[in-house]
Amino acid sequence: MIWLLVICLCATALFVAACAVYGALKHRKNPMELPLRYVFIASSAAIAANVASILMRSERPAYFVYGIYCILMDIMIVTLLHYAKAFTGEDDLIRKARNVFAFAVGADCLLMLVNPFLKMMFKMGVYTDGFGEHFYHVSDRGILYIYHIAVIYAMMFVVNYALFKKIRSAPKLYKLKHAAILVAMCIIMIVHAIYLNFKLQFDYSLLFYAALAMTMLFFTLLYVPHGLMDRLLFFTIANMKDGIVCIDNEGRVVHANRTVKDYSEADIDVGSLDNQLQKWFTEDITQDCTERTWDTVRRIEGRDHYFRIDFMRIYDGDVKYLGCFFLVHDRTEEYVRYYAEKYRATHDLLTGIYNKEHFFERTKAMLDENPDIHYMIIATDVKNFKLVNDVFGVEAGDRMLKKIAEITASFGGDDIVYGRLSGDKFAVCMPKYRFSESEVLGKYSAVDSFLENASFKTHVHIGVYEVTDRSLRVPIMCDRASLAIKTIKDSYQNSVAYYDNEIRKTFMSEQKVISEFESAIASGQFQPYIQPQISVGGRVCGGEALVRWIHPHEGLIPPAKFIPIFEQTGLISRLDKLMWELACRQLSIWKMEGREESYLSVNISPKDFYMLDVCGTMTALIEKYNIPPHCLHLEITETAVMDEPQQQLRLIESLRKTGFTVEIDDFGSGYSSLNMLKELDADVLKIDMGFLEKTDHPERSRTILKMIIGLAKSLEMEVITEGVETKEQAKFLAEYGCDLYQGYFFAKPMRVSEFENKYLNAQFIIR
């Protein structure tokens, strides 16, 4: 009989241990698994200890092992507390209980360990079964054993109380899982109480641990309440943002959620769809259609709604038709967002017409779709637009751009594409038969008077490219139209220019010049030529360094062919730096040869002031070549000073302070030369050769020249006149007080070696 009990207890311990292993293997991710595993391990260990105590053959070990069993029971119930905390969420209650019981359990364990010696807790006796076999069991329970029982029952009470509280507060659906565990525990406690009360030899309640373990395992890790899915699905569907209509096999509406009801003007009852919705849903559904998705638009409360509808029939085991459902997804917001984004990506936000990329795209499509139609591309550019922004403010600039966009859009029609390319540049692509120069000019001329300001005129320049080569990309076609505009320059009269071969050639040659710049610099193709400057006394004391491009194939290229291009691209500053360096090197050679009084003039382009630290560069150069700064004359045109007068004037001042000789080049060619003379303190005034050019009023030119020279003298400036081509000119200039001449009458610009050999320090006789 006892052996049967032992075998059953062993099986129970193994079963509980197996539950722990199962949980650990299959449900490791579940947060409840670990607390449960501890309970199972402690329980199976306790049962094993109980079995061992029964099997002990002598008294002292039986005492020890039974004590260990009691300690393991304590531990098992502590793990139960831990489990109950996780399972019921009664953190507060259980934390408090644990603090109280920690000490009580500690004391209990200690007592159990000393009991084999003191025997105050319990005494072991020998039980002899029907076969005459002896087994140890607890025969006598001391007063302290009651303490052990009290601790265990108190802890169990807390566990059960937590479960009970949870049962009361949990939704109905979840009550069962807590209740089942509570009931299982209560049964065990009752059996245990019977064992104690009737002083049975062995604790039969341990046999029920298998059932408890199974209950706990099932309700903690596996159980999903019956109907939970139904309920959850029902609530999910009822509160879904998408509309859903479920229809049974006889075509009756089983369920239509709130969202769908909102789409209907009439009430939807279970059983029927109002006609409107019926039509809306079912018009695209045929009898044999099992699944379908489509998009429709429906006007609800005055606003278009964009819907996507999914339809699906449901079959039982793929055979019997159960019913169907419609899922209605309102995509209006998506649509609105999509179209807004698309609009932003394709339109210019300021003017509302196509942006550059979309204009290119639409134009290409139009050209591709109509291979037989001849097209023109029109590009516009507003003269002085930057000034409009500066002078009248960005808002006025914006208003003007909107006006131009409006004009551009007014060409109208499906056969025209227009857009804003950038800043003040707009473009139109239209069939040739619709293009009329006078119409285009007439429309854009409205911009001229836009600012209502008599002294400030804006004007739209128009470039036209006739699409003759369709293989070109649209941006290139637009570039060609824009390129044509460049030939109009600043004119107010000429407002239209057509792209032709001439422009193309100019453009190509400009591109060639730019592309060859690097290699030309690297291989020393830029060389200084020097044009002598002669004093009134006839002595050549220096000259102007003027760049020449000695091209390997094209020979000598004059600066007029490349300087303007380099000025546009900014490459000029690198070329100028080179020229300055070559001039300084030449001056240092002359200095070593004892010609330290000779000087060289170099040109400073207006762009240099933006691209370079002119003063720093010049100072570094004279230091590098160890030359006195006054030998380097710096020719600065008056236009360079006009852009940002204050800044430029400060710079010129510092150049003069360093000791450089500053010359105002091309004086008299600009707009406000005299005004500038008031501000600009330079060493030399270089009068533009324009005053010496042939004119119908030579007398007037001379009078002006005389005045300018007189003016410069009274401002204590030296005067040099360039472009002197005749002896007569030289003579009257001398008469007016001019100090120096430069011109073909004396010499053209020449190679450095020629200048050194024939001119430097030579004496001219002017009579």
Ligand code: C2E
């Ligand atoms: P610029 O600085 O006004 O130079 C004077 C130009 O007038 C030179 O033309 C010179 O050859 C020319 N010239 C001199 N005397 C006479 C004359 O009696 N009659 C006529 N018709 N012309 C005369 P060049 O060398 O072709 O230079 C043209 C322009 O190129 C220069 O005008 C200057 O603005 C620019 N340039 C030349 N070299 C450089 C340089 O190294 N850097 C920069 N930034 N510009 C340069």
Ligand code: CA
């Ligand atoms: Ca010059």
Ligand code: CA
């Ligand atoms: Ca000049």
